[in-house]
Amino acid sequence: MLQDYPKPTLAVYKFTSCDGCQLAFLNAGVALLELTNLITIIHFAEAGFVAPTQAVDIAFVEGSISTLDEITRIQQIRAQSNYLITIGACATAGGIQALRNFAGSNNWLKDIYATSDTIDSLKTSYPISHYVKVDTELWGCPVNTAQVMVAIRSLLFNAAPQVKRDSVCMDCKRRGRVCILVSQQQSCMGPVTQTGCGSLCPGLNRACYGCYGPSENPNTQSLGAAFKKLGLSDVDVARQFHHINNQAPAFHQAGNRFKTIPIWVA
Amino acid sequence: MKKTFLKHEHFQQLLDALKEAGFACIGPQVRDGAIIYDTLTTSTQLPWGLRDFQEPGSYRLEKTAEYKAFSWANGPQALKPYLFKAEETLWRVKRDEAGKFIFEAEYAKAPAIAFIGARACDLAALAIQDKVFIEAKQIDIRYQQRRESLLIIAVNCTYASKNCFCVSAGTGPKVNHAYDLVLTEVDQGFVVQSGSERGAAILAKLTLTPASLLQIQQGALEIQQAANMQSKKIPFNNTRALGLALMNKLDHPRWLDVAERCLSCGNCTLVCPTCFCHSERDKPSLEATSSEHVREWDSCFTKGHSYITGKVIRPDTQSRYRQWLTHKVATWFEQFDVSGCVGCGRCITWCPVGIDLTEELSAMVEDFHET
Incomplete structure (x- = not known):
């Protein structure tokens, strides 16, 4: 821990993102007050703390790297941080904006903006780990308060946070939810998606869309084949994987595979 | 034990008698397109006239012509979540004012359960879970507490899904483990038999008639049909x-x-x-x-x-x-x-x-x- 402060220090940095993951802190309620008894917040612009270049013990990073300036900034943050945790799909897997990695971003710019001269962005959106070493990844779109608080508590005990990567199905079964894939034939991503959300969508009778990223040992090929039996086309199956976590290797490869499978496959 | 007959319209008496005896009734009902077990307060909650159609990776409910409460095979869970909880605190620890650790064991809190609709396979499974949690060297105190107070109202199967194979597994479709009451559903009601003093005490509170030979024969035949329906074998x-x-x-x-x-x-x-x-x-x-x-x-x-x-x-x-x-x-x-x-x-x-x-x-x- 840094010596200048009596308590460990914490910062939350934002890159290309919607800011939603930062709400895991801001919506924490009483836990946020307890947290400020345990740590000193150095930088967290959305909460009013601004010291972007100050050294820090625990750095939470939200957002993906999608501009040149962001590459420099994440390297600076890595250099000034003891322990770096990415929060959310953008920081951990490049986010929904990484769909541009599959397309010509220059064409998109021309279509959307009157002139692209004022736009300074990379052709790609990549996760933080593409540029610097990440100590712990917290998945989710967005992450929730429990995830960040458990990670902080663990670090305060001087232990690396343990992130379970079992399937969402495990959570559905523990909560007594009826499987919507089996009983309603919904194309639910739960069997290949990492736990952590509390099986939120299946609990509301809606198929999981994989926002917590791939589970530890995902069989995307078999689940994709099952989706096809439910009537999805190869393109539909590819889109299931090329969604919020499209750059997570397991989903990236699965999407590419189904994209290129000819339609006539039985 | 002699066999008696409980009319469909008197099933509510069973729930009331169980409640009066201090039990929380857990029984089958429909939720999200499947038969699940949850708190049962009225007999109208039962899955009347519904049947499950199961295939590998598929489960759906359909209406049947018969107005029966147990003309289905099973749903995703039965007894297990009520005895071996999906998530449970085992113990708690806190520091006292001197900073010393104070440990506190956690015990079962739920009231005694009357589980209505346990099938032959469910009771075979219960016997196995008993071996794991209370007949082993290490006794699970919370499981034991819930198990000892559990009242079992078993139901013999009169239908088997395409995925049932209890005949070849040697566990059903007729209940062959201990129960407090066992029901076999026939036209208009149930052939009922008690298997314990607790069960007999509950039966004493119900409007029953002696089961006719025809009803007993129909029950046996329906169970045999459930066995004959099974195509899968282990x-x-x-x-x-x-x-x-x-x-x-x-x-x-x-x-x-x-x-x-x-x-x-x-x-x-x-x-x-x-x-x-x-x-x-x-x-x-x-x-x-x-x-x-x-x-x-x-x-x-x-x-x-x-x-x-x-x-x-x-x-x-x-x-x-x-x-x-x-x-x-x-x-x-x-x-x-x-x-x-x-x-x-x-x-x-x-x-x-x-x-x-x-x-x-x-x-x-x-x-x-x-x-």
Whole structure:
């Protein structure tokens, strides 16, 4: 821990993102007050703390790297941080904006903006780990308060946070939810998606869309084949994987595979 | 014990009598397109006139012509979640003012349960879970508390789904484990029999008539029909011979074949009424002034299940699937003197890709002959 402060220090940095993951802190309620008894917040612009270049013990990073300036900034943050945790799909897997990695971003710019001269962005959106070493990844779109608080508590005990990567199905079964894939034939991503959300969508009778990223040992090929039996086309199956976590290797490869499978496959 | 007859319209009396005797009634009802067990306060909540149609990876309910309450086979769960909780605090710890740790054990809190609609396979599974949690060296106190107060109202099956194979597993469709009351549904009502003093005391409060010979015969016939409906079979009738055969097939290419289909999602193990694996973790409060030690359902399909001192012993699906199946029908005998499979078919129905353990077993042991 840094010596200048009596308590460990914490910062939350934002890159290309919607800011939603930062709400895991801001919506924490009483836990946020307890947290400020345990740590000193150095930088967290959305909460009013601004010291972007100050050294820090625990750095939470939200957002993906999608501009040149962001590459420099994440390297600076890595250099000034003891322990770096990415929060959310953008920081951990490049986010929904990484769909541009599959397309010509220059064409998109021309279509959307009157002139692209004022736009300074990379052709790609990549996760933080593409540029610097990440100590712990917290998945989710967005992450929730429990995830960040458990990670902080663990670090305060001087232990690396343990992130379970079992399937969402495990959570559905523990909560007594009826499987919507089996009983309603919904194309639910739960069997290949990492736990952590509390099986939120299946609990509301809606198929999981994989926002917590791939589970530890995902069989995307078999689940994709099952989706096809439910009537999805190869393109539909590819889109299931090329969604919020499209750059997570397991989903990236699965999407590419189904994209290129000819339609006539039985 | 003599057989009596309870009319459909008098089923509510049973619920009322159980309530009066201090039990919380848990019984079958429809939720989200499946038959699940939850608090039952009125007999109208029962799945009247509904039947489940199950296939590998598929479950749907349909209306039947008959107006019966138990003309279905099963749903995703039955007794297991009521005795072996999906998540449960085992103990708590906090610091007193001097900073000393104070530990506190956690006991079962729920009121005594009357479980209505336990099937033959469910009770066979319960007998196995009893071996795991209360007949072992280490007794699970919370399970024991709930088990001892449990009142069982069993129902003989009069229908079998396409995934049922209790006949070949040797567990049903007629209930052959201890119960307090057992019902067999026939036209207009139930043939009822008590199996304990507690059950007889409940029966004494109901409007009953002696069961006619016709009703008793119809009941027996319906149970026989449920047996005849079953097309699936587990090889070697679920005996030690199956385990022996399977343990000779640890290198069979089918393990790789099934691993290509298996999602490693853990659904089969969590719907299995005998699977008992769990993991434990600590939930410290943010300020670290207290903590709870929590146990939750785990599965041999997770990475954590085989993690031992820095190494994951079963890192791939092939080794995990093999662990599940060989334990279930082979090494289970060494551990508990019985097969871990009760033939309920839940692992087949609730597998999102419809892997059928009876087919997998058949493929692996088809050429194996007892010597």
